[in-house]
Amino acid sequence: MDVKKVPDIITARLPVYLRALQRMADAGLKTTSSQELGEKVGISAAQIRKDVSQFGEFGKQGTGYSIDYLMDRLREILKVNRIWDVIVVGAGDMGHALANYQGLINRGFNIVAIFDNNQEKIGQTIGDYVIEDSDNLIEYVKESGIKIAILTLPASAAQIVADELIEAGVRALLNYAPVSIATPPNVKIQYIDPAIHLQRMTYYL
Amino acid sequence: MDVKKVPDIITARLPVYLRALQRMADAGLKTTSSQELGEKVGISAAQIRKDVSQFGEFGKQGTGYSIDYLMDRLREILKVNRIWDVIVVGAGDMGHALANYQGLINRGFNIVAIFDNNQEKIGQTIGDYVIEDSDNLIEYVKESGIKIAILTLPASAAQIVADELIEAGVRALLNYAPVSIATPPNVKIQYIDPAIHLQRMTYYL
Numbered sequence: 001m002d003v004k005k006v007p008d009i010i011t012a013r014l015p016v017y018l019r020a021l022q023r024m025a026d027a028g029l030k031t032t033s034s035q036e037l038g039e040k041v042g043i044s045a046a047q048i049r050k051d052v053s054q055f056g057e058f059g060k061q062g063t064g065y066s067i068d069y070l071m072d073r074l075r076e077i078l079k080v081n082r083i084w085d086v087i088v089v090g091a092g093d094m095g096h097a098l099a100n101y102q103g104l105i106n107r108g109f110n111i112v113a114i115f116d117n118n119q120e121k122i123g124q125t126i127g128d129y130v131i132e133d134s135d136n137l138i139e140y141v142k143e144s145g146i147k148i149a150i151l152t153l154p155a156s157a158a159q160i161v162a163d164e165l166i167e168a169g170v171r172a173l174l175n176y177a178p179v180s181i182a183t184p185p186n187v188k189i190q191y192i193d194p195a196i197h198l199q200r201m202t203y204y205l
Numbered sequence: 206m207d208v209k210k211v212p213d214i215i216t217a218r219l220p221v222y223l224r225a226l227q228r229m230a231d232a233g234l235k236t237t238s239s240q241e242l243g244e245k246v247g248i249s250a251a252q253i254r255k256d257v258s259q260f261g262e263f264g265k266q267g268t269g270y271s272i273d274y275l276m277d278r279l280r281e282i283l284k285v286n287r288i289w290d291v292i293v294v295g296a297g298d299m300g301h302a303l304a305n306y307q308g309l310i311n312r313g314f315n316i317v318a319i320f321d322n323n324q325e326k327i328g329q330t331i332g333d334y335v336i337e338d339s340d341n342l343i344e345y346v347k348e349s350g351i352k353i354a355i356l357t358l359p360a361s362a363a364q365i366v367a368d369e370l371i372e373a374g375v376r377a378l379l380n381y382a383p384v385s386i387a388t389p390p391n392v393k394i395q396y397i398d399p400a401i402h403l404q405r406m407t408y409y410l
Contacts (some may be wrong), residue, residue, distance in 0.1 A: 011405065011408050012405050014408070015401040015405055016385065018404070019383060019384070023360065023384060039387070042387060078407055079407040080404055080407055084403075084407060086403070093305050093306065094306075095242055096298060097298035097301070098399065099301045100298050101399070104403070105215065105381050108407065109403050124207070147410060155228065172409075174402050174403055174406070178308050179228060180221065180225055180246045182244070183247075188405075188406040189406075190403070190406060191402075192310075192399065193224070193321070194379060195224075195312040195313070195314065196220040197222035197396075197397060198314050198379055199285055199352065200217050200393075200395055201353070201394075201395060202283055202284040202285055202289060203219070203282065203283050205284060
C-alpha cells in the first residue's frame with residue numbers, strides 16, 4: 001500500500017488503538033465501532049475515523065470495523081506483524097522488571113539479551129537471561145544486527161552508550177535514564193521517566 | 206502571577222526543560238541560553254523561548270537565563286516547589302523498581318505507601334516500605350488526602366481500582382497497566398507502557 005506522509009501525532013495514537021483492539025479480541029469480540037473504540041481509549045470517534053482513514057479504507061459505513069482485520073492492518077502499519085529482537089542495557093531494578101515483563105512478546109518485541117558493566121552482576125541470571133558483559137555490547141549489536149535497544153542506565157552513562165549503540169547500527173532507543181539524549185535524524189528515541197509524567201499532571205492539580 | 210490558559214503540548218515540555226536545567230545545575234553551571242538548552246533537549250531555541258514566554262519574562266536578550274531562577278519558576282509553574290505524597294498500587298516487579306527508585310524525591314514526589322492484594326506479599330518489605338493490604342487502600346487515601354497514585358496492576362484490575370481511587374479523592378494517575386483507563390474530566394492520567402513506546406518507533410524503521 002502506498003502510504004502518504006502521516007503526522008507523528010497520528011502514528012503515535014495507533015499503538016493505543018491496537019492495544020485496545022487486542023483487549024476486545026481477548027474478550028471474544030469480533031467487530032467494533034469508532035464510537036466504542038473511542039470510549040475505550042478516550043479519543044473521539046471522529047478522530048479515530050480520521051486517523052485510521054489516513055491508511056486506507058478499513059470499515060464500511062454502519063457496519064463498523066472487523067477487529068481482527070483492523071488489528072492486522074495496524075500491526076502491518078506499525079511493522080509489528082513480526083517480532084523485533086531488543087536488547088536491554090542496564091541490569092538494575094528496571095532492567096529486572098523488563099526482563100520479567102511478559103507484555104512485550106505478544107506485541108512485537110523479544111528481549112534477547114541484557115547487559116551490565118558491573119562485574120558483580122555479570123553472569124548472574126534474571127529469569128531466562130544471563131547478564132552479559134557490556135564490554136561485549138557493541139560487538140553483539142553489530143553481529144546480530146539489533147535495531148532496538150532499551151536503556152536502563154544512570155543518566156551519566158546514557159549519552160555515551162547511546163552514541164556507541166547508534167554507531168553500531170541501533171535505530172530506535174527507549175530511554176529510561178532520566179536525561180535527554182541527542183540522536184541523529186535517522187534514529188528514533190522515546191522516553192520513559194515517571195517524574196516527567198507526574199510533573200505533567202501536577203501542573204493541573 | 207496571572208497565567209493564561211497554556212496548551213497542553215507546551216506544559217508537557219516544561220518538565221523536560223526542568224530536568225535538563227537540573228543536570229546543568231548539578232554540573233555547576235549558573236546560566237544558560239535557549240540555544241544551549243535546546244541542544245540538550247532536542248527542541249529548537251525559538252520553541253523554547255516561545256514556550257517559556259507563555260509564563261512571563263525569564264531572561265534578558267543576550268544575557269540568557271539564570272538556571273536557578275528558571276528552575277525555581279518552572280517548579281512553581283509545575284507545582285513541584287513542594288513534595289507530593291504518592292502511593293503505588295501493585296507490588297510486582299514494577300512496584301519494586303519504583304519503591305527503590307531514587308529519582309522521584311528530588312523532583313517533587315515522595316512514595317509514602319505501597320499496596321497489594323496478594324496475601325503472600327502483604328507485610329513483606331521493599332526497601333523502607335512494608336507492603337500494605339489493598340483492602341485498606343481507599344480508607345488510606347481518604348484519610349491522608351492523597352491526590353496522586355501510581356498503578357502497577359494487571360490490566361484487568363486497573364479500571365476498577367482507578368474508579369475507587371478517584372471516588373476517594375485521587376486526581377492524578379500514572380498508569381503502568383497496559384490498558385487505557387477512562388477518567389472524568391477533573392482527573393489527569395498519564396501512561397507508561399513500553400510496548401506502546403516501542404511501536405511508536407518501529408513505524409519509522
